[in-house]
Amino acid sequence: GVRAGLARVIAGVGIPVVLVTHDMADAAALECDVAVLDRGQVVQHGDRTALMARPSTPTVATLMGANLLPGTARPGPAGLTEVVLDTGGTLASGETGSGRVGVVVDPWDVTLVHGRPGDSQLNHLPGTVASLTPVGNRVRVQVGPVTADVTALSAERMGLAVGAPVTAVFKALSTRLVVLGDEPDRLP
The missing domain is CATH 2.40.50.100 (RNA polymerase II/Efflux pump adaptor protein, barrel-sandwich hybrid domain)
Incomplete structure (x- = not known):
């Protein structure tokens, strides 16, 4: 699928990539670090597991x-x-x-x-x-x-x-x- 193809491309280029998404399934499929933006501010950053375990804001909780x-x-x-x-x-x-x-x-x-x-x-x-x-x-x-x-x-x-x-x-x-x-x- 599209996510698997994107994961291959990202792994192949060997440089940091910024992916903007509103779908946590994208971040989960790519097994990447996540930075959650709310009203233009980074409110939490880390891997998906850490964000799920300790959401810092209501936005992070519902996004997870x-x-x-x-x-x-x-x-x-x-x-x-x-x-x-x-x-x-x-x-x-x-x-x-x-x-x-x-x-x-x-x-x-x-x-x-x-x-x-x-x-x-x-x-x-x-x-x-x-x-x-x-x-x-x-x-x-x-x-x-x-x-x-x-x-x-x-x-x-x-x-x-x-x-x-x-x-x-x-x-x-x-x-x-x-x-x-x-x-x-x-x-x-």
Whole structure:
């Protein structure tokens, strides 16, 4: 394909190449360092794995394909941070934060359940399935403000369908917090 051909050309020229894209699949296919620009400023630079693990801004988080749930953080029980979501509900995070934040959670860290979730995963967001999008051997499921990735087999076994009630659950330790604000964060 085009990405494989481009990767061969870049490898063949042996010099640094600047590739401008809005599609992280391009950067992933080329296995290159990524510099994320927001409003003309470099807000984060590094390899794709580092950006996914520690997004510095809401823009980086959403570009990496993560869920971004805005809310207000405050100290919570047991050393956790409690985030009251703008959309309603409260989440727990293992990270420290206060004030306006975005809770970042990757779609593959979200589990969908019918009925009452277990106690291990502290974050429970009940809702209905808004959409199901097949992507290879998995299905991307939209439930309220959260996207979850499940295997196609799991989606079939759960009987997932648009309008079906489910609860999206994830661990407090699967979350990251990013500061929300009007201006992009700048690298030091």
